[in-house]
Every structure is written in structure tokens, then in C-alpha cells.
Amino acid sequence: MRNLSQKINSEVARLYTERRNRAHQVRDERQAGLYRRHPELKALDEKLTAAGFAKLKAALETPGRQAEVSDHFRRLEEERSMLLTSLGLADNYLEPAYHCRACRDTGRLEGGWCPCRKQAVQSILPVYLPDPMDREATFSAFNLNLFEGEARAVMADYLQMAQIYTGHFDRIRDRNLFFTGTTGTGKTFLMQSIGHRLMDEGRSVVYVTAPNLFDIIMRYKRQQLSYRPDPELLEEAEMLYNAIYGWDLLLLDDLGTEMATQDTIAQLITLLDARQNRKLATIIASNQAHHKFSETKYDNRITSRLRGNFLIYPFMGSDLRLTSKEGR
CATH class of the missing domain: 3.40.50.300 (P-loop containing nucleotide triphosphate hydrolases)
Structure with a gap:
């Protein structure tokens, strides 16, 4: 039989998982809506993804083409930045809207627990x-x-x-x-x-x-x-x-x-x-x-x-x- 602290920790972990999943779901829904309204943005993001793979492949297999591929990737980034500006979107528009931005809904910061974890425990402990x-x-x-x-x-x-x-x-x-x-x-x-x-x-x-x-x-x-x-x-x-x-x-x-x-x-x-x-x-x-x-x-x-x-x-x-x- 699990003790109280184990139950609390399990509930806290479940809460953070739900928060992350929700943040990612909202992000994905927002992205899908933008792509429907602005197909040129979707096409450009797909080109950037392909260019990113090409950049990685060049670094591993054909170092001689690395500068050329990197330059192409940079031009696509600039083009995307200009498109986002024209659409009134920030560069980080695909960043999930986490409940806690500090720890990105993990409950942890470098060196210890995030302060939001105390609040999470406080919301759960009364049940037990x-x-x-x-x-x-x-x-x-x-x-x-x-x-x-x-x-x-x-x-x-x-x-x-x-x-x-x-x-x-x-x-x-x-x-x-x-x-x-x-x-x-x-x-x-x-x-x-x-x-x-x-x-x-x-x-x-x-x-x-x-x-x-x-x-x-x-x-x-x-x-x-x-x-x-x-x-x-x-x-x-x-x-x-x-x-x-x-x-x-x-x-x-x-x-x-x-x-x-x-x-x-x-x-x-x-x-x-x-x-x-x-x-x-x-x-x-x-x-x-x-x-x-x-x-x-x-x-x-x-x-x-x-x-x-x-x-x-x-x-x-x-x-x-x-x-x-x-x-x-």
C-alpha cells in the first residue's frame, strides 16, 4: 500500500502531465487553424523543416556543402520572419502556453523544485x-x-x-x-x-x-x-x-x-x-x-x-x- 507522500507525488506528476498535454493540444489546434487560413505559412514551415534536415545531413555527410545549405536555411528563416510580421505573429507563436512558463509544466528548475510545485501539492493534499x-x-x-x-x-x-x-x-x-x-x-x-x-x-x-x-x-x-x-x-x-x-x-x-x-x-x-x-x-x-x-x-x-x-x-x-x- 502506497503511503501519503507517494500518492501526492503521483497526483502531482499526473497534474503536470495533463497540463503539458493541454498546452501542446492548444498549440497544435492553433497551428492547424493558422495553416488553414494561411497555407503559405504551412508551405514555408515545411520548407524550413526540410532545409533543417538537409543542414544536418550536410554536416554529417557532405561538409563541403555545409555553407551553401546553411545559407539557404538562413534565407528561409528570414522569409518566414517577414511573413510572420505581415500576419501579426511573433516568432515564437508555436510556443505552448504552459501553465507555468518557468518550468514548462515539469515542476522542476535547475537545482530543485519549481515554486509552482508547492501550489500543486496544496491543491491536492486536502483530498488526502x-x-x-x-x-x-x-x-x-x-x-x-x-x-x-x-x-x-x-x-x-x-x-x-x-x-x-x-x-x-x-x-x-x-x-x-x-x-x-x-x-x-x-x-x-x-x-x-x-x-x-x-x-x-x-x-x-x-x-x-x-x-x-x-x-x-x-x-x-x-x-x-x-x-x-x-x-x-x-x-x-x-x-x-x-x-x-x-x-x-x-x-x-x-x-x-x-x-x-x-x-x-x-x-x-x-x-x-x-x-x-x-x-x-x-x-x-x-x-x-x-x-x-x-x-x-x-x-x-x-x-x-x-x-x-x-x-x-x-x-x-x-x-x-x-x-x-x-x-x-
């Missing part, structure tokens, strides 16, 4: 996270009619807030949000809608529930402390760990459902502080009110961070899951 996001969770699918009375008005404001949040993600000062409310009041759906919109705009977003978050951290720490860590398990754990610590937006759901210990409290404080110091955004959803965290599982250090570094959004209404079930 322990908590995949609901694809239906989008702003357009957010149904305010499911809410009644005051809850509907509040959720309309929250939906508008979320759209402004994503539309001005780079410029807003307060990017940490805390969604609190009882089960089934739309916290996860709105959180994931924000995530999907930012992912569509090229942002790196990781969604994870609290129990799985602490499991990821523990697996990474375990591999780090191991005398002989498994290279594949370490790479996998490091990939997930780096995502929750370093991606643009962390969506942490169901905080408070995990088994709280001194270790998990310390890990949560470290994570929140690290992301705050790096100016990375975090959105947390919990069924518990933020001011009750110190009364239940967490101490005042967590409550202080939530109050000081997060905008608090209380969600209202009854359980939408039960409401929709009763309506069926």
Missing part, C-alpha cells in the same frame, strides 16, 4: 487529509431559508462577513475567527465555504477536526523523537504538520471534542501562537462558548488567546440536520 471538506459547502449553496426569525438575520450578516473576509483576505487586519454555537447551526458549512472560496483563489487551506489535529501533531513528534524514524512515515507526518503550521488558512473544527490533556493544551497554545506570530489566519469552530473553555477542558491561557486574537461569532438556531431530516 483525514477530514475532507464537503464540496457542496459554498457561498452560493448557503441557504438562509433554513434559518428562522432572528437566526436568519444573524446568518445573513455572517454570510456577508464571510464574503468580505475572502474578498479582502490580504488586507483585513483581524483574520482569526471563532465560530461558537450548538450542533448543526451552520458553523462548519460557513467555515468550509470560506475555505473553498480561498482555495479557488489559489490560497493554501487545510481543514481538520480537533481530534485529528492532535493526532497529526503526535505522529509527527513521535517520528521526530524516534531513534530510527521510518523515512516514509516521517515524510508523511511532516507534510501534514507543515500544512497545519504553515498554510495560509487553518480551519479547525469541533474544538472541545478531543480528549484534553496537558499535552494537547500545550500543543494548541504552541500552534495558535506560531500561526499568530507568522500572521497566518485561523478559523475555529466549537460547540462550546469561548468563555467556558476554562471551565471545562482548557485553562485561562486558551481563553485569553481566543478573546484577544479572535473575532467571536455566536451561531443561533436549532439543529439544521434534524430540521432537514424532519422535513423529508
Whole structure:
């Protein structure tokens, strides 16, 4: 069974192959269209191809004719350049329009990976996270009619807030949000809608529930402390760990459902502080009110961070899951 890193690498390779094939297909279609409209261009390109072979053959078999053949090839090039100018085409009109011009959709540059590979991994990794996001969770699918009375008005404001949040993600000062409310009041759906919109705009977003978050951290720490860590398990754990610590937006759901210990409290404080110091955004959803965290599982250090570094959004209404079930 392949591990996570192997699956990711395979998906990334497939993505780059698809991009290259698409770029070449578009190039070929464009060339065919130009040849249909300008048959003289096709004829000249065919002459250039034949002259190129003749030039190579002369270099290998008849060196005495090399100057003559090269001169003929140069004149054809000049003729082609003049024709392209008259048609309003650049000399490199047959260059494929790669998604990434730097690496030509290979993912590699001389000396290492192309920066676009990180973006490719970021677009693929969420599928393999322990908590995949609901694809239906989008702003357009957010149904305010499911809410009644005051809850509907509040959720309309929250939906508008979320759209402004994503539309001005780079410029807003307060990017940490805390969604609190009882089960089934739309916290996860709105959180994931924000995530999907930012992912569509090229942002790196990781969604994870609290129990799985602490499991990821523990697996990474375990591999780090191991005398002989498994290279594949370490790479996998490091990939997930780096995502929750370093991606643009962390969506942490169901905080408070995990088994709280001194270790998990310390890990949560470290994570929140690290992301705050790096100016990375975090959105947390919990069924518990933020001011009750110190009364239940967490101490005042967590409550202080939530109050000081997060905008608090209380969600209202009854359980939408039960409401929709009763309506069926």
C-alpha cells in the first residue's frame, strides 16, 4: 500500500502531465487553424523543416556543402520572419502556453523544485487529509431559508462577513475567527465555504477536526523523537504538520471534542501562537462558548488567546440536520 507522500507525488506528476498535454493540444489546434487560413505559412514551415534536415545531413555527410545549405536555411528563416510580421505573429507563436512558463509544466528548475510545485501539492493534499471538506459547502449553496426569525438575520450578516473576509483576505487586519454555537447551526458549512472560496483563489487551506489535529501533531513528534524514524512515515507526518503550521488558512473544527490533556493544551497554545506570530489566519469552530473553555477542558491561557486574537461569532438556531431530516 502506497503511503501519503507517494500518492501526492503521483497526483502531482499526473497534474503536470495533463497540463503539458493541454498546452501542446492548444498549440497544435492553433497551428492547424493558422495553416488553414494561411497555407503559405504551412508551405514555408515545411520548407524550413526540410532545409533543417538537409543542414544536418550536410554536416554529417557532405561538409563541403555545409555553407551553401546553411545559407539557404538562413534565407528561409528570414522569409518566414517577414511573413510572420505581415500576419501579426511573433516568432515564437508555436510556443505552448504552459501553465507555468518557468518550468514548462515539469515542476522542476535547475537545482530543485519549481515554486509552482508547492501550489500543486496544496491543491491536492486536502483530498488526502483525514477530514475532507464537503464540496457542496459554498457561498452560493448557503441557504438562509433554513434559518428562522432572528437566526436568519444573524446568518445573513455572517454570510456577508464571510464574503468580505475572502474578498479582502490580504488586507483585513483581524483574520482569526471563532465560530461558537450548538450542533448543526451552520458553523462548519460557513467555515468550509470560506475555505473553498480561498482555495479557488489559489490560497493554501487545510481543514481538520480537533481530534485529528492532535493526532497529526503526535505522529509527527513521535517520528521526530524516534531513534530510527521510518523515512516514509516521517515524510508523511511532516507534510501534514507543515500544512497545519504553515498554510495560509487553518480551519479547525469541533474544538472541545478531543480528549484534553496537558499535552494537547500545550500543543494548541504552541500552534495558535506560531500561526499568530507568522500572521497566518485561523478559523475555529466549537460547540462550546469561548468563555467556558476554562471551565471545562482548557485553562485561562486558551481563553485569553481566543478573546484577544479572535473575532467571536455566536451561531443561533436549532439543529439544521434534524430540521432537514424532519422535513423529508
